Amino acid sequence: MDEGGFEREYRKRRRPPGAYLLLLGVVLLNALFQAGRPDGGGGFRWILGPPVMILLFVAALTRVLLEQYRAFTRVTSAGITARSLLRTRTWAWSEVYDIRVEPLPHGSGSNGPRWFTYLYDFDGRRFLLPHLDDWQLADPYAEVSELCLTADPQRSLGWEQRPDVEERIRRGALRRRARLWGGYGAVAMMVVMFVVSLALVFADRADHPFLLIVCVPVASGVALSAVLQWYWTTQAAN
Structure with a gap:
């Protein structure tokens, strides 16, 4: 309890995210399967082989x-402290522009919370408040x-809302939307x-898996994100 007599803390989900547990199982099983195979497999073995799979499993x-055990949000009469996976931030109430509950972007899946809470500062920047969501709370609103x-x-x-801050928030939302669709484009290109690359292997032609499966999708995603951000920003300005 702080000096003002008000303190709330939000931490630790009701249950581990099912999507992460599924990913852990798939990655580990694939790593064990690849480790038991004889040497070979060409370039694909370097991308999908045990070293990469084990690294993904650990990550x-x-x-x-x-x-589960580090991230939290603490709210007191003095302000808000949010500890993410790697960083801790604290805001006095005078530095907080708004706190908003927002839905998960459409098409992002449902293996986890569907409503998240974000803090916005007066520069229009958005920060996630961990565990202040519909897994931790029955009614986040x-x-x-x-x-x-x-x-x-x-x-x-x-x-009260300020037009200049709302404009910065709107631009930030457009950037995030463009990056999201850029990510979708990168996955599709991958x-x-x-x-x-698989066709080149079967055709007994030289293949470059790292270039094709990593570099090309990343470049495509970045390009698509930039084009969409420019287009949506232009449309919104008209």
Whole structure:
């Protein structure tokens, strides 16, 4: 309890994310399968082989553990502290522009929380408040509304919206949307390049799996993201 007599902490999900557990199992099984194969497999073995699979397994396991036991959000009458996987940030209430509950982007899957809470500062930047979501809470909207009412006496500006900040928030949303679709494009291109590389192997022609399966999709995703951001920003300005 802080000096003002108000403190709430949100940490640790009700259950580990099912998608991560599934990923851990698939990656580990594939690593064991690849490790039992005789040497060979060409360039694909370097991309899908045991070293990469084990590295992915360790990365996924580390993320699950950090989300479960490190990340949290603490709210007091003095401000908000959010600890993510690797970093801790603290904002006084006077530095907080708004707190908003937002849905998961369409098409991002449902193996986890569907509603997240974000803090916006006066520069329009958005920060995730860990575990303040619909896995931790039955009604995130009601919880955030109560937090804002509790913090209102600490804010000299109140919670009124400012056009300049709202414009920066809108531009940030367009950038995130463009990056999301750029990621979708990169995944689609990766599938295409995987088929192309596999066809080259069967045709006994020189294949370059790292270039085709990694470099080309990444470059395509970055290009698509840049084009979409320019297009949507132009459309919104008209």
